[in-house]
Amino acid sequence: MRAVDIIIKKRDGGELTREEIEFFVQGFTEGSIPDYQASAWTMAVLLNGMTPQETTDLTMAMVRSGEILDLSPAVPLAVDKHSSGGVGDKTTLVVEPLVAACGLPVGKMSGRGLGFTGGTLDKMESIPGFRVNLSQEEFLTQLDEIGLVLSGQTAVLAPADGKFYALRDVSGTVDSIPLIASSIMSKKIAAGAQAIVLDVKIGLGAFMETQAEARELARFMVDIAHLAHRKAVALISDMNQPLGIAVGNILEVKEAIATLQGGGPQSFLNHCLDVAEQMLVLGNAAENLEDARKMAQKALQDGSAWERFLALVEAQGGDVSYVKDPDKFPQAALIKTIPSPESGYLSQIHARIVGETSVDLGAGRAKKSDLINHTVGIEILKEVGDFIKKGQDLFIIHASSLADLEQAEKRLLEAHRWSDQQVPALPLVYEIIC
DSSP, X not given: OOHHXXXXXXXXXXXXXXXXXXXXXXXXXXXXXXXXXXXXXXXXXXXXXXXXXXXXXXXXXXHTTSOOOOOTTTOSSOEEEEEOOOSSOOHHHHHHHHHHHTTOOEEEEEOOOBTTBOOHHHHHXXXXXXXXXXXXXXXXXHHHHHXXXXXXXXXXXXXXXXXXXXXXXXXXXXXXXXXXXXXXXXXXXXXXXXXXXEEXXXXXXXXBOSHHHHHHHHHHXXXXXXXXXXXXXXXXXXXXXXXXXXXXXXXXXXXXXXXXXXXXXXXXHHHHHHHHHHHHHHTTSOSSHHHHHHHHHHHHHTSHHHHHHHHHHHHTTOOXXXXXXXXXXXXXXXXXXXXXXXXXXXXXXXXXXXXXXXXXXXXXXXXXXXXXXXXXXXXXXXXXXXXXXXXXXXXXXXXXXXXXXXXXXXXXXXXXXXXXXXXXOOOSEEEEEO
């Protein structure tokens, strides 16, 4: 078997066998297949696509390129969630303790932010002392003891995905849906997930801008799960405007804390409940979505979800006093509230512009080596569809310098648009793929 023959077959629109895919993935991972051949192959995939079976075979080949985490000693059924990224998406911080409080253990490996989307690990590291680099033994022990873990991904899980991802980034093949789907699912399966809820974002602040693109990606990932004998469901949810109010690490942690304590923006809470109920049903903790939602609401109301979040922070070395008293968190050097320059219904709050502005403030990374300022960020005080009068508070900027603040103010005003006519609120979830 030769790599060039596999490239030609895919270039000509052929369907690759499992053996051909495994040969190629193994060869590239071990170094016997060079970057230039792997780059040619990924371009052939981008141009000609893959069938669900091919994509599943690619996913499992990447899974088998490294270690596979077995969570069965700690939990009978491992349930995970994945978000395709967004602006102000701190859903994991609320959903994981919420689901765990309902009796369904959750062991999650998350990533860091890059570009305009934030990273869960960056948010949690806003809490002094919080450790994200756990050993496999620590991961399993904590999952068994408190039913909740939130750690970073280890390099020994699906190493082939890391190599392919780096290559795609420089070869113009990032946008291939089969390659995106296999990348996401290989890491989830390698991390031990047997049931996966996928939160696929669409809109101005998402990688998938249209519902058709999101549906295709969601369908691929759900099909991969089923063909790999896993359970999965995908929500296609809105990311045209930021999710919730806070965008920025400490600000988002504070919003998650407020939500777990019964406050927080109603739209953000509703989205968390949408995701949690799917996890509870998929994990056999509830018979149907209605019962699952009631369970999740009860866990919020009786404080058990909040207590589980405290247990998570303490178990991973975080200073719980900051979580119990969020006023202890440091603040940005400059904080300014910006009033609305006109009256009307908000017709757009461009999520990508908001996300990019938060990165420029220092809340995210333009490149992997960038350092993060956990104190800076943005609070978007209104939602699409709201009526606002001229002079009312529109957003708050948390900046480290006057130049950053002035630039952010200009860009954020451009991100907002007004209408004289009433504008409907944006839906949270457009459809569910299962």
